Amino acid sequence: MPDQLLYALEVTLNGLMAGVLYSLVALGFVLIFKASGIFNYAQGVMALFAALTLVGIQEGQVPFSHLINAIFGTEIHHFGWTVPAILAIMLTAAVMVVFAWAVERFVLKHLVNQPDIILFMATIGLAYFMEGVGDLMWGADIKKLDVGLPQGGSIWLEENTAWLGGDGFYGFFIDRLDIVATVVAAILVISLTLFSQYSKQGRALRAVADDHQAALSVGISLRFIWVLVWSIAGFVALVAGIMWGTKSGVQFSLSLIALKALPVLMLGGFTSIPGAIVGGLIIGVGEKLFEFFIGPMVGGATENWFAYVLALLFLVFRPQGLFGEKIIERV
Amino acid sequence: ELVFPSLSYRTGPFAAGGVPFADGYADYFTLLNERDGGIGGELTRVPECETAYNTEKGVECYEATKGDGALIYQPLSTGITYQLIPKVSADGIPMHTMGYGRTSAANGKVFEWIFNYPGNYWDSASIMVKHALDMEGGSLEGKSIALLYHNSAYGKEPIRTLEELAEKHGYNLTLIPVDSPGQEQKSQWLQIRREKPDYVFFWGWGVMNQVAIQEAANIRYPMDHFIGVWWSGAEPDVLPAGDGADGYKSTNFTGTGTDYPIFDDLQTYVVDKGLAAGDGQSLGQVQYNRGMYAAMLAAEAVRKAQEIHGVSAINAAQMRDGMEALEVTAARMEELGMPNFGPEVNVTCENHGGPGMGLIQQWDASAQKWVAITDYIQSDREVINELIMEDSAAYAAENGIEERCN
Amino acid sequence: MSLDTTDSYVTEDGRTIGGVVMEMKNITLRFGGVVAIKDISFDIREGEIRAIIGPNGAGKSSMLNVISGFYHPQEGEVWFHGRKRPSMKPYQVAAQGIARTFQNIALFDGMSVLDNIMTGRLTMMKSNMLQQAIWFGRAEREENQHREQVEKVIDFLEIQAIRKTPVGRLPYGLKKRVELARALAAEPKLLLLDEPMAGMNVEEKEDMSRFILDVNDEFGTTIALIEHDMGVVMDLSDRVVVMDYGKKIGDGTPDEVRNNQDVIDAYLGVAHD
Amino acid sequence: MLDAGQTETEALLEVNNIEVIYNHVILVLKGVSLNVPKGGITALLGGNGAGKTTTLKAISNLLHSERGEVTKGSILYRGEKVQGLSPSDLVQKGAIQVMEGRHCFEHLTVEENLMTGAYTRRASRGDIDADLNMVYDYFPRLKERRKSQAGYTSGGEQQMVAIGRALMSRPETILLDEPSMGLAPQLVEQIFEIVKSLNEEEGYTFLLAEQNTNVALRFAHYGYILESGRVVMDGPAADLRENPDVKEFYLGMSEEGRKSFRDVRSYRRRKRWLA
Amino acid sequence: MIYREAGDFKTSYRKDSQTFPLKFDRVAYFVLLAVAFLVIPFIINDYWANAVLVPFLIYAIAALGLNILTGYAGQVSLGTGGFMAVGAYSCYKLMTGIDIFGVEFPPLNIFLSVIVSGGITAVVGVLFGLPSLRIKGFYLAVATLAAQFFLVWLFNKWGWAYNHSASGQINAPERSVFGIIVTGPETAAWAKYLFCLVFVFFVAWIARNLTRGAAGRKWMAIRDMDIAAEIIGVNPLLAKLSAFAVSSFFVGIAGALFFSVYLGAVEVGEAFGIQKSFLVLFMVIIGGLGSIFGSFAGAAFMVLLPVLLKNVLVGALGWPTDLAAHLELVIVGGLIIAFLVVEPHGIAQLWRLAKEKLRLWPFPH
């Protein structure tokens, strides 16, 4: 095979994998949007918060130690134990449920029936809030996250594909972490799709998103739905946090992955769970190929905007994204 | 009282580097107060102001602290530096941008109030090339170097220098930008994997550092051919990648670790007394030492100023004179308990950039520490000076500045 | 058929009904599998009050939407003032002097009643952006002229007291009235009303009827009206079109329609008095 | 099932002198008291803006989401204060509201909309299907449109969806806000027939806010007339029907019988409510 | 009664539609203007100018701009930072002289530079506004991020835009108006302040005029119900694009001032990043969508709050700066949420309600 084609193939493969990682974040957005029409900007910070909490628990860090030390003049930092990864993940998930409850109790409950943009803003407020709390709780330093996921290029694949190309070709490169992410994402998407399509709660979710008041009037408990959905979104955030955190360490910038997920959402449609995956794949491949082939011509570093422009072009033809619910326009 | 405002960033995306630096900076002055009763009998004070690496907050901090008798600013961010260059010049307060900021500020003829000794970005680039030359036995002819850089003013700094040096040494330079924040670098690293440059020079910041080092490990790039600038070579950058980071190199202009007598003093006078700015864990880390070094240079400049002007409570203008006459010799560093902690520094009216020296350090993942593998290397002044002259002349022309020092 | 002025006649109560202003020819409108309108033709004459009635989902509102250019029928033609109307955007249709109200109230909730009604005159406001930015001069003069016209409408509909109230706060019935005011402010030649009296009690319906009749009488405005209250329809309208399942099942004077067996079966249930 | 005048029987729902304020400043209800007896059909009448919708929302606790609050008085449903309950609790306790202006879930299909009505029920799939079929029997039109998104159905179809949805919850008390709005005449009759039969056969209690006074008073047992936030008159429906003022203003009848709407032109309202 | 409108009769429509129909408000407004123009310039110092007032004024312009687009025309935009960058770089090019295809334009007067920058931004805004005809709601909001990221990337890459300076930074050279220096390091605090104030005054005036007339009604109609608006005769494309144009014009002016007067040197990614877009959106929402007063209130709130918090936590309470900074995030976030919970329509609505209450005072209703 000609080299150029091989590389294109490799880039495509890696793009797909990167896309899956975006989708993991996008999924959280979709869930909440579907369930309440809320565009949850805090999703990225939730991932950060979840990852921070996970590392903190795993390493037996004392929450708010910095604050406590500053106030009481103490010198505590660690409990002196470490917690196994699985247990830590479960504990973190529990924390996310508490968080979901708090969000409902202190924010959403008071904003029933408000315009979308107000709810959106509230989630930005929430993002600030959680970022601050996360820092206070666990400190602002970079943390290494290790729950035992494999990392690094798959040597097996490299060796078995090296024959495809000529001398300079080492075989295909794929990060093993990405493979794990793909599997996890597939499981998540399938189970979430089943949940939202075939359960009573799934239907209630969509009803709530359409009209809060009417949902209340037929007896759907917004409170339950929201706690449920935010808990699931919290769990998805945890998964995303684990993947991204393993990749780049746990730190503030983790929250910025939300920005990578937005074009994915647009493209897939805000309300579609499979859309999040398909959108992610398209964006992942698109931006990688563009950066690879066109990037050098225009000076590179196109990835930040290319995804958005691609999604924008898509939207001009399909304003609700690929799989989004059609926007109802009637008088 | 001597006031050294510290524009720190303990929050935001770059906090990991900002915290130890600010701690080191503050701790050194605390040490001077506790051990020596200040500098020349005058106590020091380090009011801290959080910038979160944000330009506007930086301006606010500057305005808030400048009236307070501030002697010197170290804004620690290229953005804020550019912001403050005209402001400090107008207000008459010296600014020291150690290893960052506007490179051409090394030309004291144009930049009266700005200093960037002991080295600047271009020095670092040149030192990296020199190291590569060493590794290749003196010639880079026909070799290829890729520059992986943060797509911002900061990241673009070394490009001119590396291009000039490419002409001189005959290597090919490939430019690979990464947009901020740099969480996803797959395509860049696939490109590197495909083009197999002999060296990857690295100008990253924040999360970009960790991701790049992780990705380099992932594609099994030979880590000792992967060399970062001094802002991409601290502990938080390499730790997340674990063993994969072993062998990664970066430049630096201070020593690392706590194997210097001064750390004993710090322990006794500062940490043990509970006066440390941080939790006392970061002593010896790259950024901590760098902060301490910055404080040491500032303190030495104060001494010089006190000496020149014969007053202990100097003002900002006198501080500037002290900086311009600063001389930190190996002997002096020995005296300070920091033998060979940094290069010898000698500042003059024309040269605000100091010697332009730096060393190469390498990460030892098993020991979890940085190891200096070279001595201080002198950058290629010939090339760099020319670039500095060119850029500063342009600035002077743009802003109607008369050359001084003549 | 084309505009035929010789056709005009005078009604019992002395109004002159002119020739055909609008004619729908063989309109068919489909939404995917749903056929909302099936090959319907009818006309509207100048100065008349033309009612469209029919069971729920018969396609009445869709018909109004076709007239106002919001739906584009797959088949059929719309003739306006004797000319075949090309495919148009709704705002272009509005500029031709067709104003309307909506079944599900479509007021601009964020604005006061006054501003809502002023939007009715937007098609007539001519000052450009720059003039408006400067305000003093043309824009202000224009604003005040139109304001005067709007105040007339407000007086006419007796909603002076709520002029400055945000419409979101109004009760349903008043919203309908404000919507009518907005449509009237546009000084339309043809006024389309989609269930203007839904959600009103008799007294309010009487008021509304009075307004409709007065508009028709004083300004000679042609009116097409959808309404489920047979009392209102029979009393007010000159001619009635009856639709059922997208098809036309009757067309004629109230009396004719009322006695049409198809209409009784499909819609009225019992013969209406 | 219940005869007019028998309001002394067990009161299912009691509204005691409530005051409602929107946005902290707009006082809308100024002391409204109602009594809804179990198994009765109670009508709430009154002109535009009288406060009918507000009263119903206060009862079903939906005011909250409109920035309104009950500042005085109390509402008791089966002796229990509703202010402490969430709307979904209320539905579970058997009181459901059909909101004014339809409020369908636009993106859900007609059938899914109906199914949301059964959200609080723990009935078997079969029971729910049976109820679904019952609703389709009442409104055959819905059956035809079952697969279309509610947002794309006609106004009247949406109204049917809203009513059908409430029926799906198998409530004990239904608060109907303007059920007849936008419905074709036979359908209006039909809806009231449904109300009547549910009331008589299943013992449902109804509180309905209606503008269509004529029909409402024909089917209701007891009526309250609301004007600018106050109850100005109440009584058994039959009595109200005979009241001359009610006749004049709400039924459109003068001494000579029904006037033509055409004649109102020469006729100006004499005066507002005189009670 | 402290505040009332009874007895304040209007005899013409002109009077009825004036900006401050109540005499009380009118007097308050003129007093405020007088203080802003005649008193503050004499007492202002560097700290107040650079840390508080100048950023407040500039953000107020940006917030007014975004409020026109988002608050009045209902098009949520997250591209404000990018559009400010267009203003800033245009201003830079204009003030340093442009060379287009060999035609040299001499440096333009700073006052004109700022205005023309606004114009250029308006054109760019319209370009990015084009998709708004098809794309709505949050889809549009996210789509405007395309503008944000693309523009930032462009100004980072396009050497011409920053006169090929080594680092890609742009620096504002010294310029003056009527002999008074308004840009560059030598600028006096009062001159900066007044220069911005003049712009704020005119921008607010134009915004007020546009929003009370036909244009404003078109925008609001589109915002509240775009289909209905189209059916009653509003051309949606023109309405939306004009909103984009006016909004970007203001935002461009804000960007130009931000660069030339306030910061003096900027790097695009840092000064005009996505954070800026969010910040301005916050101002608009906290202040009150669709309210001119709200734009000011929001800008004041978001500029002052962090400064205030910092001064209290670090200055007065002596907390470590990092704890203070983290706590600041928590407090700002919490306050935003609290604000939205208490009054989703922003400070402007709170103010209106307060007035309504005052009017009724001492009675509760």
Ligand SMILES: Nc1ncnc2c1ncn2[C@@H]1O[C@H](COP(=O)(O)OP(=O)(O)OP(=O)(O)O)[C@@H](O)[C@H]1O
């Ligand atoms: N945009 C659309 N997409 C799909 N179906 C539509 C659309 N608009 C209308 N319909 C369908 O077309 C049919 C006619 O609708 P229309 O609104 O015209 O009825 P109508 O006669 O006004 O009824 P009502 O008296 O209930 O208002 C309905 O069955 C409706 O569901």
Ligand SMILES: Nc1ncnc2c1ncn2[C@@H]1O[C@H](COP(=O)(O)OP(=O)(O)OP(=O)(O)O)[C@@H](O)[C@H]1O
């Ligand atoms: N959300 C709100 N904010 C402010 N005022 C409101 C609000 N909702 C209703 N109102 C006011 O409360 C009063 C009563 O309104 P309500 O909707 O209860 O009347 P109604 O009797 O149901 O009228 P209709 O028959 O027209 O539906 C009206 O004057 C209205 O202006």
Ligand SMILES: [Mg+2]
């Ligand atoms: Mg209809």
Ligand SMILES: [Mg+2]
């Ligand atoms: Mg009502």
